[in-house]
Amino acid sequence: MLSAVHSHPHADTDSIIGVVRQNLGAVSHQAVYDVLRALTGAGLLRKIEPQGSVARYETRVGDNHHHVVCRSCGAIADVDCAIGHAPCMDASDDHGFVIDEAEVIYWGTCPECTTAAKSS
Numbered sequence: 001m002l003s004a005v006h007s008h009p010h011a012d013t014d015s016i017i018g019v020v021r022q023n024l025g026a027v028s029h030q031a032v033y034d035v036l037r038a039l040t041g042a043g044l045l046r047k048i049e050p051q052g053s054v055a056r057y058e059t060r061v062g063d064n065h066h067h068v069v070c071r072s073c074g075a076i077a078d079v080d081c082a083i084g085h086a087p088c089m090d091a092s093d094d095h096g097f098v099i100d101e102a103e104v105i106y107w108g109t110c111p112e113c114t115t116a117a118k119s120s
């Protein structure tokens with residue numbers, strides 16, 4: 001399961017199920033969901049859920065990198081954090097909270113969609 005996610009970073013659950021079935025044969029949706037949840041809980045997988053997108057998983061954990069998401073096709077790419085550790089932004093007012101993470105998602109248009117828009 002980890003290798004399936006590792007070779008398909010930012011894959012959604014359905015894609016992961018497809019890859020796992022290619023390798024292992026019949027595996028139930030529920031089994032894959034359960035393993036993904038367990039691996040995420042154990043810190044071996046990172047779950048990302050851009051607004052309007054299904055949950056996606058990746059094995060790149062612990063480096064506080066961010067994601068850029070294409071508004072048009074939903075493509076996701078990694079963006080290294082400028083600071084390198086969480087939280088990489090200071091809240092203007094922490095309201096007394098101990099803040100340990102700033103979730104950053106960059107939104108835009110991927111190169112393919114930009115090219116497609118120009119040529120149409």
Ligand SMILES: [Zn+2]
Pocket residue numbers: 070071072073074075109110111112113114
């Ligand atoms: Zn796109």
Ligand SMILES: [Zn+2]
Pocket residue numbers: 009010058060065066067077078
């Ligand atoms: Zn990533």
